[in-house]
Amino acid sequence: MNHDTIIVNAQVHSAGPGITSVAVAGGRIAAVAPEPLHRLAGPRTEIIDAGGATLLPGFTDAHVHPLAAGVQLLTCDLSRLPHSPDEYRATIGGYAAAHPELEWISGNGWYGDTFPGGLPDRAFLDELVPDRPAAFISHDGHGVWANSRALERAGIDDRTPDPVNGRINRDASGSATGILVERAGDLVTDLLPPVTGEFAERAVLAAQRHLHAMGITGWQDACVGPLWGLPDPLPTYLSLAADDRLTARVVGALWWEAREGLAQLESLEQRRETSTIGRFRATSVKVMQDGVCENCTGAMLEPYSGGRHHGTPSGLSFIDPEELREICRELDRRRFQIHLHAVGDRAVRECLDALESARQAGPDQDNRHQIAHLDVVHPADVPRFASLGVIANLQALWARRDKEIVERKLPLLGRDREPHHFPFGALHRAGARLAMGSDWPVTDPNPLWAIYTAATRLGPPQDPHAVGDGVLTEPLEPAQALDLRVALDAYTAGSAYANHAEHEAGTIAAGHRADLVLLDRPILADLQEVSAARPVLTLVDGQAVHRED
Known part of the structure; x- marks a missing residue:
């Protein structure tokens, strides 16, 4: 057999002790060994000397939104800016000036802690875009920042009632501030010019290039349906998969529209039946049970602390718990995987009860x-993950002392709940199966940053959003940290298992698909090297989808 690639002198993770060499042939791992496999080389074999750097299974991002992330990359992207109002002013104003042809000025990625008081307002946007509607989705996807023109277009004034599962933020005098929380944001984003099929393809391909550059070879799209003013990405995936432009392995989680209830079950089955093409399949369903703690829409067992709850003392359960049980029974019976969003401890319990x-x-x-x-x-619910066989899908990059968490979130949780904040260590010790994902564009999709944070409970020094006193030096609940290898396994083997792909991906073993990522340095013995490392080669089926010269 002719071998396409042989990697030697590598620190190989997950292949067994002492393995330093991996041979690839026909898109699969043909052999692993503790000595160089030069004997398997043919005249056309590429031999790569890793120089002692780490070779990992390709990362699988278990929770990501590539269409939204790609649109963000291609429009007014605020996600990479420093936390400075002046930077926002320059970026938004510059984008508006450069695009006089656009009816709407829109973008994504703002962080509330950039602004005094923790949130921006419409007056800031009115100054920059006075003549057109403007709307920007927050980095976490749970809020929309709109100017006065956008509010007018949406018919929102100071007397407009809050929609179901949403909130129109108002100041002390009762005036709408321009911040629309959860489903209230739909009132504006539904008016945005539609993203066309051609642009949607460009966006997903841009996101795919970026994810491959992060060493990601597969993912689960956590919302295959219309959301945030964007179209359903399913047609885009099917088009890209049909002609092999989709180079990642993707599972789509079909969006559960809470307002439609059980009436949508048949349409979900029909979508699944026609949606297995190439490397794509839509076999999961995404159900959203609550919001986020920062805006008090995360569903809590006890009220938020300090009386700062914006009219929702214990948060919002988007679906009645008894209805959620019926939904989960039906989806399970029909052989769907169920991918649930639960932030607060009440939402987590409601989801566990339903499963x-x-x-x-x-x-x-x-x-x-x-x-x-x-x-x-x-704590009473932690052991239930293992006993029920429920995967804990972690977004580890959040588990650090960011300014936004310290100043906005922890005071809302109160000291009694702080020890149970992102309880990764407790879940692992209780036997839960762990998977990891980024939730990009909510946060950066770099798996190595997330793994570093999971193992240290600190922000990566390289992350521009690791902002705040102590974020780089003072761990957030250090008892909840994971061992480095446990965290690596969660982002590789654990996420591959969540995608029903553990027999082909997630570990380096003979016969598995050659989905691999080679880093620029060894990381297994030094945590400080983890966040600084970068992929220099990413392979899918043995073919390079990212390579640094």
């Missing part, structure tokens, strides 16, 4: 249900 109900209603069908985010988990 327990599904398990009691029928046999275990290996559907591998998962709950994502898990900002706060009550």
Whole structure:
């Protein structure tokens, strides 16, 4: 057999002790060995000397939004700016001036802690874009920042009632501030000019290039449906998969529209049946049970502390718990994986109760249900992940002392709940199966930054959003840190398992697909090297999808 690539002198993770060489042939791993595999080389084999750097299985991002992230890359992107109002002013004003042809000025990625008081207002945008509607989605996707023209277009004034599962923020005098929380944001984003099919393809391809550069070879799209003013990405995925432009392995989580209830089950089944093409399949369903703690829409067992709850003392459960049980029973019966969003401890419990109900209603069908985010988990619910076989889907880069967390979130949680904040260590010790994802564009998709934070509970020094006193030096609940290899396994083997792909990806073993990432340095013995490392080669089926010269 002719071998396409042989990598030697590598620090190989997950292949067994002492392995230093990996041979690739026909898109699969042909051999692994503790000595160089030069004997397998043919005249056309590429031999790569890793120089002692780490070779990993390709990362699988278990929770990501590539269409939204790609649109962000191609429009007014605020996500990479320093936390400076002047930088926002220059970027938004410059974008508006450079695009006089646009009816709307829009973009993504703002951080509330950039502004005094923790949130921007419409007056800031009115100054920069006085003549056109402007709307920007927050970095976490749970808020929209609109100028006065956009509010007028949406019919929002100071007397407009809050929509179901949403809130129009108002100042002390009752005036709408321009911040629209959760489903209230739809009132504006539904008016944005539609993203066309051609632009959607460019956006997903831009996101794919960026993810491959991060060493990511597969992912689960956590919202295959219309959201944030964007179209359903399913047609885009099918088009890209049909002609092999989709080079990543992707599972799509079909969006559960809470307002439609059980009536949408048949359409979900139809979408699944017609959506297995190339490297794409839509076999999961995304159900959103609450919002986020920072705006008090995360569903908590006890009220938020300090009386700062914006009219929702214990947050919002978007779906009635009894209805959620019925939803989970039906989706499980129909062999869907269920991918649940739960941030607050009440939402986590409601989701676990619903999945327990599904398990009691029928046999275990290996559907591998998962709950994502898990900002706060009550200690009594931690062991239930293992006992119910529920995957804990972690967004580890959040677990640090950012300014926004310290100043906005922790005071809302109160000291009694702080020890249960992102309880990764407790979940692992209780036997939970862990997967990891980025939630990009909510936060950066660099797996190595997330793994560093999971292992240290600190912000990576290279991350421009690691802002605040102590974020680089003072761990956030250090008892919840993970061992480095556990964190690496969560972002590789654990996420591959969540995508039902563990027999082909997630570990380096003979016969598995050659989805690999070679770093620029060894990382397994020094945590400080983890966040500084970068991929120099990413392979999918043995073919380079990212390479640094």
